[in-house]
Amino acid sequence: MNLDNFLLIPEEATNLANDLIPQPQVCTPWVCAGVFAVALYVVVVWSWGVVINVATAVDIFCRVIGPPKYSCG
Amino acid sequence: MCRHCSVGAGPHHNEVLAVEYVEKALREASDIASLQVVVATGGEPTLFPKHLELLIKTAADFGFVTRLVTNAWWARTLETARRHVKRWRELGLEELNISFDDFHLEYLRLFGGEENVVNAARAAVEEGLRTVVAVTRTRETKIDASYVRKLLGDLAEEVIVTDDFISPTSRASELFEEAVGNLPPFGGCAHAGSEISIHPNGDVAFCCGHIITDPASAWFTRVGNITREHLWDVVDRIQRNVLIWYIRFIGPHVLVKKFNEEEEAKHLCHACHLLATKYWKELETRGKEWIINDLKKEVKGLHVRVLAK
Numbered sequence: 100m101n102l103d104n105f106l107l108i109p110e111e112a113t114n115l116a117n118d119l120i121p122q123p124q125v126c127t128p129w130v131c132a133g134v135f136a137v138a139l140y141v142v143v144v145w146s147w148g149v150v151i152n153v154a155t156a157v158d159i160f161c162r163v164i165g166p167p168k169y170s171c172g
Numbered sequence: 173m174c175r176h177c178s179v180g181a182g183p184h185h186n187e188v189l190a191v192e193y194v195e196k197a198l199r200e201a202s203d204i205a206s207l208q209v210v211v212a213t214g215g216e217p218t219l220f221p222k223h224l225e226l227l228i229k230t231a232a233d234f235g236f237v238t239r240l241v242t243n244a245w246w247a248r249t250l251e252t253a254r255r256h257v258k259r260w261r262e263l264g265l266e267e268l269n270i271s272f273d274d275f276h277l278e279y280l281r282l283f284g285g286e287e288n289v290v291n292a293a294r295a296a297v298e299e300g301l302r303t304v305v306a307v308t309r310t311r312e313t314k315i316d317a318s319y320v321r322k323l324l325g326d327l328a329e330e331v332i333v334t335d336d337f338i339s340p341t342s343r344a345s346e347l348f349e350e351a352v353g354n355l356p357p358f359g360g361c362a363h364a365g366s367e368i369s370i371h372p373n374g375d376v377a378f379c380c381g382h383i384i385t386d387p388a389s390a391w392f393t394r395v396g397n398i399t400r401e402h403l404w405d406v407v408d409r410i411q412r413n414v415l416i417w418y419i420r421f422i423g424p425h426v427l428v429k430k431f432n433e434e435e436e437a438k439h440l441c442h443a444c445h446l447l448a449t450k451y452w453k454e455l456e457t458r459g460k461e462w463i464i465n466d467l468k469k470e471v472k473g474l475h476v477r478v479l480a481k
Binding site for chain 1: 416
């Protein structure tokens with residue numbers, strides 16, 4: 100008795116190894132474009148939004164509470 | 173004879189690999205980059221001092237890391253321990269691995285006692301060897317790693333002490349009820365295909381596990397013979413055997429469960445023993461294509477489980 104019945108020929112071994120090893124996910128052009136668009140939106144729109152919101156909050160603060168000593172001009 | 177011996181060693185086994193094949197095996201192994209450690213084990217390799225010295229020296233000369241597994245019967249006094257260890261160190265030994273537990277102690281008393289372990293460990297530490305004490309346990313044994321650490325006293329911090337569990341194969345099959353199951357929740361046998369063992373008759377096994385000399389199941393691990401062929405050819409067959417892939421990546425216990433849901437393997441080696449005996453016909457009938465397909469299915473499941481974890 101032996102395990103020879105379970106031997107793979109070299110080509111079979113290579114093919115099976117390729118099947119078993121998870122292939123790296125390659126970024127398709129559309130996925131890349133999507134990721135880039137979201138990143139651009141976050142950087143340009145959202146960050147400006149934060150600046151505008153902070154400016155608005157300071158403005159409201161100054162109108163309601165009055166100007167603090169070292170800011171609000 | 174030690175009741176726990178899962179490789180069936182004892183005074184009735186006095187065979188040893190012929191000197192010419194020790195040299196041949198090491199020379200051929202030295203061209204296989206992934207083989208890096210050479211371990212002298214048995215039985216008790218110090219009972220063959222000339223072979224042992226040749227093995228250590230040749231392996232060291234070829235650039236292998238060298239390890240000796242022993243029960244320390246030769247270390248009755250610190251002086252004798254120092255003499256032996258110094259000699260082995262000069263030949264190129266780098267690691268001393270001492271087997272000690274309830275089962276070994278029964279016979280170690282004939283040559284001293286548990287002080288032998290302390291003497292051997294002290295001599296090895298003094299010589300700068302990596303030193304390990306490996307304990308085999310069942311549900312009933314008293315000696316465990318913490319017992320050994322207390323025994324070693326001031327040496328404990330410089331010695332690695334490991335707990336291992338019995339595999340109920342060969343003589344140890346009589347300890348089945350005492351054996352502690354230690355199968356991992358999932359995952360295969362890290363030893364299959366990544367280690368080989370070479371036996372006195374020249375047979376090469378694809379692992380160094382507990383069934384490599386078991387009369388009923390040793391054949392399952394034997395994939396070639398160093399006296400008839402080049403070690404490269406044997407290693408090539410190991411690398412192309414899809415059943416060994418399955419054992420390595422998924423585990424033999426998974427196959428056992430597929431053949432019989434009720435069967436409980438106590439140990440990975442015990443699972444291979446069951447495949448080689450009780451379930452061999454089933455495995456042989458299902459054949460290579462079934463193993464390939466099931467391996468693909470299991471590996472897919474493994475990715476999902478790893479991600480889920």
